[in-house]
Amino acid sequence: MPKIDKNASSGASGSDLDPTDWAEFRALAHDLLDDLITHIETVRQKPVWQKPTAEVRARFSRSLPHAPNALSTVFDDVRAHIMPFATGNLHPLFMGWVHGAGTPVGMIAELVAAGLNLNCGGRDHVGIDVERQIVLWMREALGYPADASGLFVTGSSMANFLALIIAKIEALGPLSRETGLRSADHALVAYTSSEAHGCIAQAMQLSGLGSANLRTIAVDSLGRMRSDELRAQIARDRAQGFLPFLIVGTAGTVNTGAIDPLEDLAAIASEENLWFHVDGAIGALATFSPELRSLFSGLEKSDSVALDFHKWGHVPYDAGFLLVRDGTAHKRAFAQSAAYLQRADRGLAAGETWPCDLGPDLSRGCRALKTWMTIEVLGADRIGRSIAQTCALARHLAERLQGHPMIEIKAPVALNIVCFGIRGARPEMLRELILDVQESGTAAPSWTMLNGELVARCAIVNHRTTSADLDGFVSALFERMSELGFE
Numbered sequence: 001m002p003k004i005d006k007n008a009s010s011g012a013s014g015s016d017l018d019p020t021d022w023a024e025f026r027a028l029a030h031d032l033l034d035d036l037i038t039h040i041e042t043v044r045q046k047p048v049w050q051k052p053t054a055e056v057r058a059r060f061s062r063s064l065p066h067a068p069n070a071l072s073t074v075f076d077d078v079r080a081h082i083m084p085f086a087t088g089n090l091h092p093l094f095m096g097w098v099h100g101a102g103t104p105v106g107m108i109a110e111l112v113a114a115g116l117n118l119n120c121g122g123r124d125h126v127g128i129d130v131e132r133q134i135v136l137w138m139r140e141a142l143g144y145p146a147d148a149s150g151l152f153v154t155g156s157s158m159a160n161f162l163a164l165i166i167a168k169i170e171a172l173g174p175l176s177r178e179t180g181l182r183s184a185d186h187a188l189v190a191y192t193s194s195e196a197h198g199c200i201a202q203a204m205q206l207s208g209l210g211s212a213n214l215r216t217i218a219v220d221s222l223g224r225m226r227s228d229e230l231r232a233q234i235a236r237d238r239a240q241g242f243l244p245f246l247i248v249g250t251a252g253t254v255n256t257g258a259i260d261p262l263e264d265l266a267a268i269a270s271e272e273n274l275w276f277h278v279d280g281a282i283g284a285l286a287t288f289s290p291e292l293r294s295l296f297s298g299l300e301k302s303d304s305v306a307l308d309f310h311k312w313g314h315v316p317y318d319a320g321f322l323l324v325r326d327g328t329a330h331k332r333a334f335a336q337s338a339a340y341l342q343r344a345d346r347g348l349a350a351g352e353t354w355p356c357d358l359g360p361d362l363s364r365g366c367r368a369l370k371t372w373m374t375i376e377v378l379g380a381d382r383i384g385r386s387i388a389q390t391c392a393l394a395r396h397l398a399e400r401l402q403g404h405p406m407i408e409i410k411a412p413v414a415l416n417i418v419c420f421g422i423r424g425a426r427p428e429m430l431r432e433l434i435l436d437v438q439e440s441g442t443a444a445p446s447w448t449m450l451n452g453e454l455v456a457r458c459a460i461v462n463h464r465t466t467s468a469d470l471d472g473f474v475s476a477l478f479e480r481m482s483e484l485g486f487e
């Protein structure tokens with residue numbers, strides 16, 4: 001073999017893309033890292049959110065730079081034009097939608113993953129082992145068997161989509177991967193509740209099955225799928241010649257945090273021989289909390305679960321995950337033979353199953369590393385306690401809000417989400433109030449529709465949120481309400 005000069009440092013040739021001055025790079029990088037750590041440490045002192053200024057918007061509408069810029073100039077851009085204008089979800093009073101807050105250790109993990117630039121589509125390296133470690137942990141946490149398989153994806157939208165594809169191929173047979181929907185004699189129909197996340201209907205659209213073939217089953221007064229209605233709808237569909245293939249239950253709905261009767265759904269799926277998938281985007285990680293775990297009984301009987309480490313697990317975006325009971329069914333849906341992906345019994349091409357056999361992504365980053373470091377450093381129990389704490393805080397918030405004679409809680413607080421309205425207020429006024437609060441920088445609630453009615457919604461996901469933060473929010477909200485004439 002030719003001799004390689006192992007003492008030469010990168011950057012010395014001038015034609016590579018590494019820094020020419022490593023000492024300068026090291027110093028500037030350390031400074032930026034310090035600033036990021038301070039940013040997280042002092043996030044409570046800053047506005048939750050502020051709109052990017054005109055100057056910021058202008059900064060990001062320039063044309064392609066052909067010449068280099070000094071590293072320090074670009075780092076200063078990051079400080080001035082990016083860091084102050086982020087989503088806001090680090091802040092304890094960010095309560096809009098359902099956003100994770102991240103953690104400092106997750107940030108460092110991203111740095112490590114990017115530094116090593118792991119490509120986790122396949123091949124034999126430790127990144128694949130780290131991902132397998134998470135599969136092992138999630139099998140354990142969710143009560144899945146030892147041959148269950150798992151895969152990191154962007155988020156639960158993608159995980160739900162992949163689960164639907166697996167269920168479809170199991171229903172139609174593996175040949176349908178080639179023949180498509182022509183191998184179906186009957187139209188496939190799936191079932192979910194009227195409170196299911198919109199990505200389920202979208203998955204039906206993307207799969208070619210069509211969202212008209214998704215039956216949305218009515219919910220009870222607690223927002224949970226009605227299993228009697230589900231049974232009746234399956235019977236009607238069978239009588240009409242449809243082919244039921246999938247039930248999608250939700251463990252923590254996006255609107256109110258309601259948990260479908262998972263035991264009942266598992267029993268129906270088993271009797272009817274349907275795939276039982278659970279959208280656990282919000283709720284699945286609540287099984288880390290002994291106090292909450294029993295609410296999710298039946299989850300362990302599902303065929304697949306979608307979940308998000310980036311929500312209640314606070315792994316930095318993005319870190320969605322799919323767990324599939326029957327690992328061979330999972331692989332059957334996605335594995336393909338390509339010459340450049342051939343395996344060997346040794347060397348870099350070793351390994352029987354690679355992540356690229358379990359989903360459509362080939363090149364993919366190492367979402368597993370930040371998940372592993374987060375759970376390894378914090379421990380599942382501590383994450384579980386912070387999840388349980390957000391649920392307690394949601395109940396506290398609901399109580400405090402009810403201290404105002406005009407405020408009405410609009411849905412039972414099943415987990416960590418509080419939906420409320422203002423008696424007699426027109427929907428536009430409620431929207432204006434929420435937008436005012438967002439723009440003031442004090443807090444970020446959002447809104448949703450419940451039973452056709454616009455309601456304000458606070459999802460307490462953030463591990464940093466305290467009852468004092470929420471009391472401050474309630475005071476600010478009441479004050480703004482009185483300025484707007486809600487007395």
Ligand SMILES: *Cc1c(COP(=O)(O)O)cnc(C)c1O
Pocket residue numbers: 098154155156157158197199250252253254279280281282308320
């Ligand atoms: C957030 C969410 C999704 C979508 O997950 P992403 O990670 O945003 O793709 C799906 N279902 C439920 C219940 C959710 O809360």
